Amino acid sequence: MAHSPRRLRSPTTEAPLARYALMTTAFLFLALFLLLPLAAVFIEAFRKGSGEFFAAFGDPDTLAAIRLTLLVAVIAVPLNLVFGVAAAWAIAKFEFKGKAFLTTLIDLPFSVSPVISGLVYVLLFGAGSVLGPWLKSYGIEILFAVPGIVLATIFVTFPFVARELIPLMQEQGTGDEEAALSLGASGWQTFWYVTLPNIKWGLLYGVLLCNARAMGEFGAVSVVSGHIRGLTNTMPLHVEILYNEYNFVAAFAVASLLAALALVTLVVKTALELHYGAEIAAGRKH
Amino acid sequence: MTTSAAASVRWRLRQPSVIPGFGLTLGFSLAYLTLIILIPLAGLVWRSASLSGEEFFAILADERTIKALEVSFGTAFIAALVNVVFGVIVAWVIVRYEFPGRRIIDAVVDLPFALPTAVAGIALAALYAPNGWVGQVLNVFGIKAAFNPTGIVIALVFIGLPFVVRTVQPIMEEIDSEVEEAAATLGANRFQTIRRVLLPGLAPAILTGFALAFARGVGEYGSVIFIAGNIPYVSEIAPLLIVIRLEEFNYGAATAIATIMLALSFVMLLVINLIQAWSRRRYGYGA
Amino acid sequence: MDVSVKNIRKEFDRYPALNDVSLDIRSGELIALLGPSGSGKTTLLRLIAGLETPTRGSIFFGAEDASHRTVQERHVGFVFQHYALFRHMTVADNIAFGLTVRPRGQRPPKTEIRRRVADLLEMVQLSGLEKRYPNQLSGGQRQRVALARAMAIEPKVLLLDEPFGALDAKVRKELRRWLREFHDRTGHTTVFVTHDQEEALELADRVVVMSQGAIEQVGSSDDVYDRPNSPFVFSFIGDSAHVPVSVADNTVRFQGEPIGVAPRANDMASGTGTLFFRPQDVALVGDPAAPALEGRVATSRRLAGTRIADLDIGKPGEPHHVEIEVPLDALAATGTTIRFRPTRWKLFAE
Numbered sequence: 001m002a003h004s005p006r007r008l009r010s011p012t013t014e015a016p017l018a019r020y021a022l023m024t025t026a027f028l029f030l031a032l033f034l035l036l037p038l039a040a041v042f043i044e045a046f047r048k049g050s051g052e053f054f055a056a057f058g059d060p061d062t063l064a065a066i067r068l069t070l071l072v073a074v075i076a077v078p079l080n081l082v083f084g085v086a087a088a089w090a091i092a093k094f095e096f097k098g099k100a101f102l103t104t105l106i107d108l109p110f111s112v113s114p115v116i117s118g119l120v121y122v123l124l125f126g127a128g129s130v131l132g133p134w135l136k137s138y139g140i141e142i143l144f145a146v147p148g149i150v151l152a153t154i155f156v157t158f159p160f161v162a163r164e165l166i167p168l169m170q171e172q173g174t175g176d177e178e179a180a181l182s183l184g185a186s187g188w189q190t191f192w193y194v195t196l197p198n199i200k201w202g203l204l205y206g207v208l209l210c211n212a213r214a215m216g217e218f219g220a221v222s223v224v225s226g227h228i229r230g231l232t233n234t235m236p237l238h239v240e241i242l243y244n245e246y247n248f249v250a251a252f253a254v255a256s257l258l259a260a261l262a263l264v265t266l267v268v269k270t271a272l273e274l275h276y277g278a279e280i281a282a283g284r285k286h
Numbered sequence: 287m288t289t290s291a292a293a294s295v296r297w298r299l300r301q302p303s304v305i306p307g308f309g310l311t312l313g314f315s316l317a318y319l320t321l322i323i324l325i326p327l328a329g330l331v332w333r334s335a336s337l338s339g340e341e342f343f344a345i346l347a348d349e350r351t352i353k354a355l356e357v358s359f360g361t362a363f364i365a366a367l368v369n370v371v372f373g374v375i376v377a378w379v380i381v382r383y384e385f386p387g388r389r390i391i392d393a394v395v396d397l398p399f400a401l402p403t404a405v406a407g408i409a410l411a412a413l414y415a416p417n418g419w420v421g422q423v424l425n426v427f428g429i430k431a432a433f434n435p436t437g438i439v440i441a442l443v444f445i446g447l448p449f450v451v452r453t454v455q456p457i458m459e460e461i462d463s464e465v466e467e468a469a470a471t472l473g474a475n476r477f478q479t480i481r482r483v484l485l486p487g488l489a490p491a492i493l494t495g496f497a498l499a500f501a502r503g504v505g506e507y508g509s510v511i512f513i514a515g516n517i518p519y520v521s522e523i524a525p526l527l528i529v530i531r532l533e534e535f536n537y538g539a540a541t542a543i544a545t546i547m548l549a550l551s552f553v554m555l556l557v558i559n560l561i562q563a564w565s566r567r568r569y570g571y572g573a
Numbered sequence: 574m575d576v577s578v579k580n581i582r583k584e585f586d587r588y589p590a591l592n593d594v595s596l597d598i599r600s601g602e603l604i605a606l607l608g609p610s611g612s613g614k615t616t617l618l619r620l621i622a623g624l625e626t627p628t629r630g631s632i633f634f635g636a637e638d639a640s641h642r643t644v645q646e647r648h649v650g651f652v653f654q655h656y657a658l659f660r661h662m663t664v665a666d667n668i669a670f671g672l673t674v675r676p677r678g679q680r681p682p683k684t685e686i687r688r689r690v691a692d693l694l695e696m697v698q699l700s701g702l703e704k705r706y707p708n709q710l711s712g713g714q715r716q717r718v719a720l721a722r723a724m725a726i727e728p729k730v731l732l733l734d735e736p737f738g739a740l741d742a743k744v745r746k747e748l749r750r751w752l753r754e755f756h757d758r759t760g761h762t763t764v765f766v767t768h769d770q771e772e773a774l775e776l777a778d779r780v781v782v783m784s785q786g787a788i789e790q791v792g793s794s795d796d797v798y799d800r801p802n803s804p805f806v807f808s809f810i811g812d813s814a815h816v817p818v819s820v821a822d823n824t825v826r827f828q829g830e831p832i833g834v835a836p837r838a839n840d841m842a843s844g845t846g847t848l849f850f851r852p853q854d855v856a857l858v859g860d861p862a863a864p865a866l867e868g869r870v871a872t873s874r875r876l877a878g879t880r881i882a883d884l885d886i887g888k889p890g891e892p893h894h895v896e897i898e899v900p901l902d903a904l905a906a907t908g909t910t911i912r913f914r915p916t917r918w919k920l921f922a923e
Contacts, residue, residue, distance in 0.1 A: 009643075010625075010626075011466065011467055011470035011471075011476075011623075011624060011643075011644045011645075012463050012466045012467060012470075013382075013476075014476055015476070018476075019383065022375055022378060022379055022383075023379050023383060023385065025372070025375055026372070026375050026376045026378075026379040026380075026391075027379075027391075029372045029375070029376065030376065030391065030394060030395070032420070033440075033443055033444050033447065034394055034395075034397050034398070034444065034447070035394065036413055036419070036420070037406060037409035037410050037413060037444065038397060038401070038409070040409045040412050040413050040418075040419070041405060041408075041409045044409075044412055079318075082314075083314070083315060083318045083319075086310075086311040086312075086314045086315050086318075087311070087315040087319075089307060089311040090307075090308060090311040090312040090315055093303070093305050093307075093308075094300050094301070094303055094305070094308050094312075095300060095301040095303075096299050096300035096301070096308075096312070097299055097300070102315075102316075102319075105319060105323070105324070106319065108323055108327070109323060111501055111505075111551050111552070111555055112327075112505065112548065112551075113504070113505025113506070113507065113525050113544075113547060113548075113551075114403075114505065114506075114507050114508070114525075115505070115507045115525035115526075115528050115529060115544075116330070116505065116525075116528070116544045116547065116548060119330065119528060119532065119540060119541070119544050120326035120327055120329055120330045121326055122532060122537075122540075123326075123329050123330055123333050123537065123541065124325070124326050124329045126537065127535070128537055129329075151322070154322055155322055155323065155326070158322060158323060174303070174305055177305050178304060178305065181304055181305065181306075187305075187306035187307050190305075190306075191307075209399070212399075212400050215402070216400075216401070216402025216403065216404075216405070217402070218402060218403045218404040218507065218508035219403070219506075219507035219508050219525065222507075222508075222529070223529060223532060235402075236402050236403075236404040236405070236508070237404075239404050239405065239408060240404055240408075240512075243408050243512065248412075251408060252408065252412075255402075255404070255405040255408060255409070258401070258402045258404075258405045259401060259405055262397065262400035262401040262402070262405075263400075265400045266393050266394075266396055266397065266400050267393075269393070269396065269400075270389065270392075270393040274389075462655065462657060464653040464654070464655060464657035465657045465658075465659065467624050467644075467651070467653070467657065468651065468653055468657035468658075468659075468719075468722075469659075469670070469674075470624070470644045470645055471622060471623075471624070471644055471645075471647075471649060471650070471651040471723070472670050472671035472674065472722065472723075472725075472726055473645045473648070473671050473674050473675060473726060474645070474670070474671075474674040475645060475674075478674045482670075482674070483659055486659075486661040486662075487659075487660065487661055489661070568706055568708070569660045569661050569706055569708055570660060570706070570707075570708030571660060571708075
């Protein structure tokens with residue numbers, strides 16, 4: 001009678017031993033380099049108990065840092081949101097000369113070191129510049145003040161929204177808009193009732209990533225801030241100061257708040273990808 | 287035909303379209319781009335151009351500058367190599383294997399994108415310092431993993447991993463299983479199939495991932511300075527040296543270092559784009 | 574090389590894709606596996622290649638039980654539906670691949686490999702394209718590179734999965750003829766999968782008609798077209814009409830009325846069944862008293878040298894449509910009545 005043949009391995013998988021070795025390698029690597037640092041933030045923050053942890057937030061300088069971080073994000077993110085939508089509209093809905101070059105320019109801040117992103121504003125508004133002293137004569141402080149921090153943050157988070165929207169809107173084409181216009185809708189109506197609903201999840205996705213970077217930016221902000229406690233310290237800068245003062249619990253307590261923000265970002269991001277994958281477009285790269 | 291004949295004489299910025307808002311959106315985008323990005327960057331270039339050639343090269347010939355650039359580029363290169371090896375393995379495991387928690391692992395890869403660099407920096411420093419959890423273990427083997435170039439590599443591995451995984455992963459997902467089966471029917475064993483068929487197909491993506499991780503590593507600041515030790519000539523990175531020069535109000539030196547870093551990263555981006563274009567033309571795929 | 578498939582069962586997630594399939598393929602034969610999608614034809618091909626493992630049953634290459642052999646050990650030439658060429662390799666490297674992955678001891682020297690590649694390229698009429706990349710070839714050229722690559726390992730059996738599926742109609746016809754000639758010249762045992770009956774009937778020595786994980790019929794083109802052995806084969810291959818009938822007293826009746834057809838010796842003597850016939854195998858009946866099928870013309874259309882009439886042959890309230898061929902001069906205006914009788918038919922019991 002026909003005997004049952006020994007199970008042959010599918011030609012498109014590895015031997016079980018190789019498979020387990022690869023999985024173990026990947027898990028160990030991720031644990032060592034990603035999960036352990038994340039865990040360390042929370043463990044260090046609670047090292048001396050929750051009392052010390054919450055005491056860190058009683059410090060007025062810490063509260064000022066949190067307020068400043070929120071303020072910067074509230075200004076920078078909407079500006080980049082408006083820019084992202086406008087740029088995506090121009091690039092995705094029209095054919096014009098120099099389009100590829102413009103797209104490349106939008107990505108530029110990604111390839112610039114954060115320190116250099118800050119440096120360019122120091123050169124523009126600093127003591128040796130033309131603009132800085134002139135503005136100062138009118139009482140306007142850019143550098144080592146909130147406007148400088150906002151500018152540096154806008155610079156580093158500049159491409160996030162545009163980058164998500166451009167491929168998405170290119171994929172969607174112009175058919176819906178043309179239909180709406182042919183039915184008598186005005187340009188604004190077309191945008192509000194046709195385009196925006198089509199891109200809302202991609203938009204949210206871009207805003208999410210933009211916000212995470214805006215609140216967490218360190219290098220660029222560090223260069224322009226001047227590190228004035230209670231005035232020009234954002235949360236990441238405050239973490240640095242506390243850490244350098246060996247106030248580890250407070251440093252990690254503030255850091256844990258930022259880490260929690262990162263976790264929330266990841267969860268929402270994953271949920272968006274899971275439920276609206278197609279509506280966020282192919283661009284998973286950053 | 288008659289109208290297009292007239293129009294073709296005139297140079298036109300854009301193709302005609304019924305959709306409104308071109309002038310408004312493009313105008314706003316260009317103005318914003320110019321104000322936020324182009325003018326400040328042009329300021330940097332202008333500032334560096336106003337240095338005389340001699341001044342410029344004197345700054346770059348400074349031993350400390352050279353060492354800092356060496357440290358930045360060297361550690362970023364090593365970290366990007368490490369990330370290529372482990373990033374490809376991580377992407378493979380996520381794409382190919384079914385296991386509980388696969389989605390969580392997939393999401394965790396993005397952690398370095400989401401976690402502020404300063405937070406990552408102090409966490410890594412706490413872990414890999416000689417008295418940290420991992421540092422203690424490594425100490426037993428005589429390995430010092432913080433406050434030296436090794437520490438910088440560790441921080442840059444953390445920062446660069448998602449660049450490799452997220453570039454390779456979508457290309458890996460698109461691999462047609464027929465290609466692997468074809469190799470098998472032709473007698474190739476699994477190792478030969480991976481080495482000669484799958485990895486070469488992924489090469490453009492791997493190269494791009496490497497370049498992105500490398501470029502990011504060269505400019506990285508926040509996650510590095512806490513674990514690097516920042517010893518001049520040994521573990522002082524170029525971005526930190528820019529900050530130090532700025533604090534000394536030595537704008538010329540800061541500008542020169544920044545210019546050379548910018549130039550090198552642009553050259554690299556250009557090279558990558560060329561490789562991509564070449565690959566797409568020849569093989570019909572890039573990354 | 575003879576290939577025997579013995580009592581093969583294949584389950585995917587406990588759903589049987591193939592159920593107890595047996596098939597003998599003779600050495601040098603060109604065989605078509607024909608069936609609708611989901612009939613299990615590709616699964617059967619992949620099982621022969623060793624790309625899938627059977628849940629039960631075995632596969633013999635000649636006298637040897639190959640069930641335990643891995644796909645690498647089976648030495649089959651497999652041409653994939655989308656060719657699966659290696660995009661980063663030149664045409665020459667693609668073809669040489671099977672030779673270069675052999676263990677060192679069995680690997681031919683480089684010059685020998687180059688010579689073999691040149692021969693194969695000539696055989697598939699692509700000489701001069703060895704330095705090209707797959708991306709730079711047309712669909713038909715890719716197809717032939719895939720074939721040359723499969724032939725390079727000197728396979729015992731050549732297996733092709735929908736070999737013409739991804740080509741446009743004109744190239745498809747050319748390549749079909751070319752493959753037939755190629756097979757006649759090389760004499761390989763060849764099995765190909767198709768859902769295109771025209772392709773199967775024109776090309777294959779024998780056609781294996783499959784449906785729902787089982788083989789319905791194996792036979793020459795004439796066998797499966799003229800002597801279908803199941804309602805499925807009758808309706809799947811060529812055009813056909815079918816009529817639900819009852820048999821009693823040596824008479825076949827439709828909706829209670831005799832239709833002028835008597836069951837043959839080996840047909841069922843009584844009960845209900847289905848009568849199948851081809852649209853062209855009918856004769857018009859002029860005598861209004863003679864038993865026949867009678868129908869009103871719903872529509873009719875001209876098709877090349879004939880006219881096809883769509884008739885409703887049912888009683889009022891019980892419509893049943895069949896399509897038959899009528900002579901061009903027959904009156905077949907919509908609403909007119911036509912009486913006819915199948916001349917060649919087959920009766921299948923329920």
